[in-house]
Amino acid sequence: MSAALSAAMAAAPAAGRAVPPAMLAALGDRLGARCSVALAVREQHGRDESPIDAPPPDCVVFAEATEEVAFVVALANEHAVPVIPYGAGSSLEGHLLAVQGGISLDLTRMNKILRVNAEDLTVTVQPGVTRNQLNAELRHAGLFFPIDPGADATLGGMAATRASGTNAVRYGTMRENVLGLQVVTASGETISTGSRARKSSAGYDLTRLMVGSEGTLGVISELSLRIYPLPEAVSAAVCFFPSIDAAVQTTIQIIQMGIPIARCELLDANSVRAVNKHDRLALREAPMLLMEFHGSAAGVAEQAQSVQEIAKEFGGEDFDWATTPEARTRLWAARHHAYLSALQMKPGCRCVTTDTCVPISRLAESIAESVREVEASGLPYFIVGHVGDGNFHLGYLIDPEIPAERETAEALSAQMVARALRLEGTCTGEHGIGLHKQGFLVDEAGEGAVAMMRSIKLGLDPRNIMNPGKIFTL
Incomplete structure (x- = not known):
């Protein structure tokens, strides 16, 4: 601890x-x-x-x-x-x-979708609406909300924690997709921040202050969000690599070449093994990139070809494609189940999980050193990552009855965060600070910035x- x-x-x-x-x-x-x-x-x-x-x-x-x-x-x-x-x-x-x-x-229970403004590509919702609920409603209008942290989280919670997720590499995070909020302040007053306009120069940006404040400044009671047209064509693919490093190097090349990939997710062999068992899949138990391409049919084909050529340079095998909605849903459901799937690999365990985010050019170094450390510790672990934007998660599976395992996991977590900060990254790409990472916030931002907060x-x-x-x- x-x-x-x-x-x-x-x-x-x-x-x-x-x-x-x-x-x-x-x-x-x-x-x-x-x-x-x-x-x-x-x-x-x-x-x-x-x-x-x-x-x-x-x-x-x-x-x-x-x-x-x-x-x-x-x-x-x-x-x-x-x-x-x-x-x-x-x-x-x-x-x-x-x-x-x-x-x-x-x-x-505050779970009403209040207004869908299809012409403006905005929607206004109460905070208890979940992302799946919203997308089920928007689908009929050919629209969707892209922020996908994995869990079927509420949109109020996602704004409060500045959630990110699998689509962030193309569509950004909650920070970029919240246009305005209704907030109940600590005195019980209700205020509005922002508007449905795409930009504003009016006063302090209170919307951004509230997004990511983790409930410490007020209670979000209404949100206005950006929404997007469903892409004309969507295709998902999995590609297996001889090592995690090869998968990450492929990701770095994709981003540096400016290919507009929508999703680029890493699962290590431990994660693949877990989701195979949990979701009854038969994926090869090797480091894997799960990718998705959005756009026109021609654009998707061009993106996929470019990515496939890059992957081959690093030993990536031919892509396995999922072009039907059912096949894509099954793959992404397995990815979203990775955390719970991993817990089942060690019955009765708890998970100490850490996420960091680094500049994309330093991602391979950050992951490789983290893997070396946890392998040396002997703790079971798993890695998943939104590697398209330099973010990855490492979960250490511990026996709650063995304090030494918790101490080892916390020490490894601290080393992983220290490395991210040394590489000019952040102590958390999307989990937030909460209770667990308060000391790391001081390390990252400095005493002066935290005093201002x-x-x-x-x-x-x-x-x-x-x-x-x-x-x-x-």
Whole structure:
């Protein structure tokens, strides 16, 4: 466990701010059964996909409208009680853990698609809408939303964590695709940031401030997003390589040559072995690139030919193509199952997972050194990566009953992050900081920048009720 995480967890009991009886009564009067103190409900909302254990929140509130969110937050501010926004619960760095007690504010019932503006290629949604739900609705209009972090996350959670995913190499991340937000601030006031216009020079960019703030500055209650026409032609391919390095070198060449590939995903042999077992596939158990091409039929064919020629230079075998929607869906479903598939390879394990992102030219070096270190440690592991934009994830599978394994995994994680920073990269390409990476944020940004972040936090949330203890401690 990192020193920063240990400090945050050690301080948690003393800093706990329980929901007082008067506040619980007011919540019950307004929301009825949608304010729950049942232990099973609280425990469900007190854990995510991280290996971190923390006490559950004091209560869970299920909001169904912005007005209810504003009521809950204003009441919490009056009593100085923490509020932790909750979506799908799929975060990996302890974002939603109630380390100082308080309310878990579940937004999944705010799941309406409010407006589809096909002519402007924008959509307005509530925060509990999931990416799959949105794309099922948009498909009928020949449109789609490209940000795909793997899990069927809520769009509010994806904005709060500045999610990325498999399509980022072509379509960008949530940062580029959120046009405007409705946000409930720490005082309970509802504000709007941005608009549906594609650009603006009006004042501070509050939208970008909120995107990636991990619930520490306000609660997102509505989003306006960019959407895109479904491409005329889509084709996916898998290509196997003699080594991870060969697969990464291929990726580097693809990007440096400016080929507009839509997706370029790396799975190491361990990941392929896991998804074969989980999804009943028969893929060769070797390092693999899973790629997708979007565009016109002629453009897709040209992209694929260029990539195939590059792959051959590095020992890549002839492509296996998936041109039907069913075949592509099966391949991408297997990729998205990689995390859960890997967990099943070591029953009862927990996963310490780290993601870093480096300049594309340094990606091969970063992965190769990380692999050497984990191989020497003897811990089972797996690697997946959105390598088209220099981002990869390494999961260390540990026995939670053996503290030494957790210590080894945390040490390897720290070495991997230190390497990324040395190569002018970042400590997290998409998981966020949460609880787990607070010390790494200081290493990356510096004390001065983190002090400025604290000033912003205290200016917008002087009572420190919005998801306290995340990103940094006050």
